[in-house]
Amino acid sequence: MGSTARGFAQLAAVAFASGCTNMVGSNSSSLPHGPPIDTAKQTLAGRLVGPGPVLTSKFGGPIFGWAIDENGTDGVLTEVTRLSDPFTSVVETFDQTKAQIVKTVRKQNSGPNGNRELVVDAIAANDVSLIDDGMRNPRTHLRNDVYYVMAPVSKNKITGKWMRPAGKDFLIQEIADQQLDPDSVMTATILNGTISKPPTFEVVITDIASNEILHILHAPKLDGVNYPYLVAEDTTTRHAYVPAANYQSDTVFVDFNILTGHVSNNFVAPPFSGPVTGIAIDSATHMMCTTTHSSYSVQMYNLTTKKQTFVGQIPNAGGELQAGTSIAADPINHLFLVEQPQSLLGGSEIYVYDEKGNVLESLSGFEFLPYELTPGNGIQVVPSSRSGYVAGPGANHLQSFTY
Secondary structure (H helix, E strand, C coil): CCCCCCHHHHHHHHHHCCCCCCCCCCCHHHHCCCCCCCCCCCEECECCEEEEEEEEEECCCCCCEEECCCCCCCCEEEEECCCCCCCCCEEEECCCCCEEEEEEEEEEEEECCCCCEEEEEEEEHHHHHEEEEEECCCCCCECCCCCEEEEHHHHHHEEECCCCCCEEEEEEEEEECCCCCCCCEEEEECCCCCCCCCCCCEEEEEEECCCCCEEEECCCCEEECCCCCCCCCEEHHHHEEEEEEEECCEEEEEEEECCCCCCEECCCCCCCCCCCEEEEECCCEEEEEEEECCEEEEEECCCCCEEEEEEEEEECCHHHHHHCCEEECCCCCEEEEEEEEECCCCCCEEEECCCCCCEEEEEECCCCHHHHHHHCCCCCHHHHCCEEEEECCCCCCEEEEEE
């Protein structure tokens, strides 16, 4: 789920090389405008809410890749000691409750040309973390990464490896944010080392802990799946959804049955919905929340009926610069938390939505990093404690919060 310093150029190349773009028009002027919400109350129902302690990487370097155990109190991150070659990348565990580093798990030199870098991809079910040891061939620029496993993170050590699928330049783009089912769903691309051809897109279903790949699936040919290759999963129905664009440039959610491998594309958003920039699913209620950039709006979908149930512009927004980005689902309290990196109030906001589209809380006092620099490093929450983490305020920081 993380991005890397040397990966920025390659990420841009992936976006440029995508063959089909979702260039649908925006009808943002016809959407209900979100209310101009003032700063959040710091106490709601007797609870202190809003920003909490800030975690700083151990060596002060920028953080590229991090995740928290959404059923516990630990977390893991990777930092780099400098942005020029050579550099050292470091895997570190941390305590969510104290916002403090616990242990340095691994340190690795990049080599003189910066050809290797460790990046945390995700924490999956049972506190199992996947860490990408990105290895780039200096001559062909192709990747041949190795993936390490921490099972569990709380042991503060690497316990094994995960064998990736075949492909000359296999890159994990996103891993569905769920920590209940050991079978993880990830989106990935295979590049040819240039920007002359679109990347091959794959959905990989895998049990990371047991090092088993269950399915490798592909979207229908006429559906264009584009960067940042988002994915969300309903762990109850065992279906995963990937935003794409069909031949008519409508937004479509490609439906992957992770048990049978069946793929369908009959879940189409209303016209002019726009490209999706954030997605999350409450598997308890089968509700999905998305954000779109062009209409700077938030949408709710009922996955049982495949119908949109709400659409409205995000609060404190006057245009695309104030659009919402990543989303976290709280399946215990049946809430969706939406990041807004730039608010008209100044700074960044987190909005807590119920599943009918009502804004229940507005949390201010944040400074998120630009979303373009942190795709895959979006908001993460621990529903049982109504707490979470976001990237920022500095490149070497993670910000804790409660809601």
